[in-house]
Amino acid sequence: MHVTHLSLADFRSYARVEVPLDPGVTAFVGPNGQGKTNLVEAVGYLATLGSHRVSSDAPLVRMGADRAVIRAQVRQGERQQLVELELNPGKANRARINRSSQVRPRDVLGIVRTVLFAPEDLALVKGDPGERRRFLDELITSRAPRMAGVRSDYERVLKQRNTLLKTAALARRHGGRSMDLSTLDVWDQHLARVGAELLAQRLDLVAAIQPLSDKAYEQLAPGGGPIGLEYKPSSPGIVGHTREELYEQLMAALAEARKQEIERGVTLVGPHRDDLILKLGQLPAKGYASHGESWSYALALRLASYDLMRAEGNEPVLILDDVFAELDARRRERLAELVAPGEQVLVTAAVDDDVPDVLTQTRYAVSDGTVERL
Ligand SMILES: Nc1ncnc2c1ncn2[C@@H]1O[C@H](COP(=O)(O)OP(=O)(O)OP(=O)(O)O)[C@@H](O)[C@H]1O
Ligand SMILES: [Mg+2]
Secondary structure: OEEEEEEEEEEOOEEEEEEEOOOEEEEEEOOOOOOHHHHHHHHHHHHHOOOOOOOOOHHHEOOOOOOEEEEEEEEEOOEEEEEEEEEOOOOOOEEEEOOOOEEOHHHHEOOEOEEEEOHHHHHHHHOOHHHHHHHHHHHHHHHOOOHHHHHHHHHHHHHHHHHHHHHHHHHHHOOOOOOOOHHHHHHHHHHHHHHHHHHHHHHHHHHHHHHHHHHHHHHHOOOOOOEEEEEEOOOOOOOOOOHHHHHHHHHHHHHHHHHHHHHHOOOOOOHHHOEEEEEEOOEEOOOOOOHHHHHHHHHHHHHHHHHHHHHOOOOOEEEEEOOHHHOOHHHHHHHHHHHOOOOEEEEEEOOHHHOOHHHOOEEEEEEOOEEEEO
16 A cells, blocks of 8 residues: 555644655655654554654644644555544544544554654664564554454553552552452453463564564675564463463463562563563674664564565555664665565655665655655
């Protein structure tokens, strides 16, 4: 699929902007702070219902405005669709497809598909486990939009269970009446059921992107690998692959952790405590890999995501935000050759010369809130 037109109203620095887009490669070029990333961030938002830069919507709304609108005309084969999201920080966001009446924002997932690589992705390698869990879960949702429901169910169950554990922990500390633990049993089952579904998807995904990531790393940095992805569950007893096995193992791990959980007042078992260990050669990348290696690693994970989504038949838009300035000339050329044939590739760069020649089909100058085709 590709985006044929992007309109923004009160999004980030833009009061209003209309950007017609072609398939193939488009580069947005302009000095720092002019609004290049803001454009691609909006496209990414339509695909994930989130920003790659901030965790809340408030910064996405132009200072002084109370809502932002992102609208995109999307083409997939012969099919045209118009998606529209209205961001209302502090209130529910609204969504429309083809100007019809409202749908849930979640219903637009899957229309715009993106793989976005940005400097923030260095955190995939260097950051906390939460960054890697989010990477996996966002990719899972991009491939199977119904998983958005499973993710939010899990968040909800976890929150409720934590509230219950916190109450139990407080009661215990203050010598109050001990809690009726049968309620907790019910929440264990909910957590294990939804958790097992999420876990099974993550394990499948890791198996699928492992060889693709290794291949991408080899293409970017020949001889530098191999890279290995190891999923590390919250408890060593969680070793299964099917949902049934994982459910039983999560239940057993919860039973084992129960005493400690009641002491601490928080859920210690489940996919929200897992990590994905990224290995480069024999060593974990985190703490060992150089800056350039970490950068190539994160890029390899995104390129693997791109390969995986392309293989499903509906090609995503590839977004490369400020990527080229960080790479040496050879890696730049390699990356450019890899991505040039994509159905739609959106690139941002502060310096024109940083964009390899094969990626300069269409260029826009971005300056002071205007986006002008060159
Ligand atoms: N909610 C907002 N309201 C108004 N302006 C905003 C808002 N959020 C961000 N900005 C402005 O947008 C600009 C940043 O835009 P953006 O990140 O797209 O820049 P860029 O062109 O990608 O720059 P760089 O080359 O440094 O990456 C900043 O000047 C920032 O102040
Ligand atoms: Mg930028």
